[in-house]
Amino acid sequence: MERLMQYIWQHRLWMPADMKTVDGRRVQVLDPGRLNTDAGPDFFNAKVIIDGQKWAGDIEIHVRASDWHRHRHDHDPAYRSVILHVVARDDAAIQRPDGQTIPQMRMECDPGFHHSYTALVGHSASSSLPCASEIRSIENIHLHGWLDRLAFERLHAKADRIERLLRRTNGDWEEACFITLARALGFGVNSDPLERLAASIPLAAIGKHSDSPLSIEAMLLGQAGLIPPADTSSSDRYASLLRREYEFLAHKFSLTPLDNPGWKMARMRPANFPHRRIAFLSAMLLGGFKFMSAITSATGTEEILKIFNAPITGYWESHYHFGKESPGLPTMLSLSSKRILAINVAAPILYAWGTTHNLRRWQDAAVALLQDIPAESNSITSLFGSAGIKCTDAFTSQALIQLRREYCESRKCLYCRIGHRMLARKSIARNQ
Template sequence: MEKLMQYVWQHRLWRQNDMRTVDGRRLQVIDPGRLNNDAGPDFFNAKISIDGRIWAGNVEIHFRASDWHRHGHSSDRAYDSVVLHVVDRDDAVIRRSDGQIIPQMRMPCSPDLHLKYGALVGAADRDIPCAGAIKDMPSVYITDWMSTLGFERLYAKAERLEEMRRRFGGDWEQAVYISVARCLGFSVNSEPFERLAMSMPLMFIGKHADSQLAVEALLFGQSGLLDRYAGSDPYAARLSREYAFLSHKFGLRAPEALGWKMARMRPPNLPYRRIAVLASLIRSGFRMTSRLLAVRTIDDAMALFSPAMDGYWSTRYTFGPEGNRTLKAMSRESVTIMTINCVAPLMMAYGTVHGDTHLTDRASALLHSLAPENNRIVSMFGEAGIKVPDAFTSQALVELRRNYCEKRKCLYCRIGHRMLADSARRRE
């Protein structure tokens, strides 16, 4: 509850005319101060007026006034600079270490504020407790928040890619290779795919990039997915023998338990199929950075992420019997997701590093040109009244759900802020 009270104080969500100290003196907040996230008083450098006299110092906030004593502040000289104690329950007089009484006030907020806050942060994972408020908010307010969230997610992905590049000594190609591998895993197998790529350096694959067998052997061997089929499928057995030779040559060790997920997965998304696609992208040399940066439309991305699936994988999703039809590398929907999660972040990262604003602008423009994702999060917010015209907005909604709703950071969400601000200022 103190967190909510700090929020109300920080954002001035009170009725100024109602503010008095517990002993009846008129109080005016000139400056609420700066929120302190470390040890010490909650707000530094505040400025208040009590009956016309100006006080400058710190502010401490507690649910109960008696918490001042329970927390040991009465004997802590770090709290001697507190000029105001803000509480919900006025159940004790508080003093500085020298015995001087500190002015105290009760937070003058609407009585339903706590209930509203509890309803927001206590809702079940699948609920949108602010759904009613979304429908009532001006569209320009929602649009502005979606714009902020969309860029927030795009910058976060770009920074992740840039961190990977720095990790590999500034090598864009290695970072992009790992990023492409991660994206091929989509949300379900993104971590195993990233770990696979990290364990199989691009420079080793490059030495045998002209051999489809060698590239697939290296990737499948490192993935740990060959053992199950090597005894029953001739091609898997061949890959296993090739991997034994190459792993000895390069001193490779397959990582333990990558954690592949297979349950309830559509055949085109199985890791076997996705590894085969990655192998086809690498065949004859990866060299993807410049090609990704040149993408301008979804058709460009389709051409880039649709390598020819020759031979064994032209008719198979996994090891085993041959299928009865030729298969595409990826569907248009899958390529759209790859563009969202791989191409646009690379443009933003590369443009930021090189000071190329045209490229960073193209990153967001590309997302605005793509169809929105079709997932539960997008459907949920769509039903609540948010229009989702493009992938930039669908990404904004994923950011909202993952980093605000699920983490119960309603205080930091503009929709939650609007709801709580209205409740805080509503008269009894």
């Protein structure tokens, strides 16, 4: 309720002409102030006129006036500059820390408006879209403007993750690319353990044995804790070779296997088993990992997709885990998988490179790549598709994923332009 009141105040959705304090003084709001998302009053630098006198300062909003005392604002110096206390229920008089009484005003929120808000937020994390009818009524120019903002928001977040990796790896772009690629190969289900795996092995150590598929796979699978122990792998010669090779390399490079990596394999297609994803990552490392140079020298989408063409060879051509042989397994990633890697690895890296070096052309290249790749097909794009949003490229599908994950599922309807428009229309209709 308090967040709704803040939203109403911020956007002037409730500003009757006869606003008065609880003791009858007339109030005129010149500027509602700037919303504060940290500690302290809810709005900074507001300007109001109370009984003919102009005040500049902060606004605090509570459901009950007594919350002022309950939150101990009367003892907090940060609230000395509060000039108006806005409440739904006037159940107590309040004072600043210096003892001065603060003007108080009731915000009588329309029950119907509150019901609309509750209905919207209460269903935002469900499988439906309570704002579907509103989406259909929004003009394309406004809707596309919001989707563009969301796509950049998601791209920025991914680029920020890469920049954090760069700080952890002392500015080593190839190392950051290696960890980013490993995470993306988890395709959501095993992303976290694959990222931990890549971060646990110095890329330089792998580079010293980049001519040996056995050594690379031994390091990765050994660190992952996926090589069977000696008493269970006697019948699998390759598992025995990997175990001996890992023991040697672990001693050489002071490697320690991941503790409880959390691999998921239940109800999963064999091609998605972590063993197979690690086999592909090993193929990408064979001959030396030069992902950064490859991606920055690529001249278009097709060349970027070719970077992910490393074939799985040897033992993993016919196995999806240790033990039983399964002939006929795919040795290359599917086109859809390569496109997902381009979306989640190539585009963010290009954008981060452009941001870090202040080179707009690389940021533009990242956007162009997303706009050239067909839209992802998943439950989220289908959900918004049923509401009338056409999704033809990955730039738009990434925007919809950002909208669903960061706004709908997080119940941040008040910060979504669609939700704001829906609530604002209802407020205007009730105030007319």
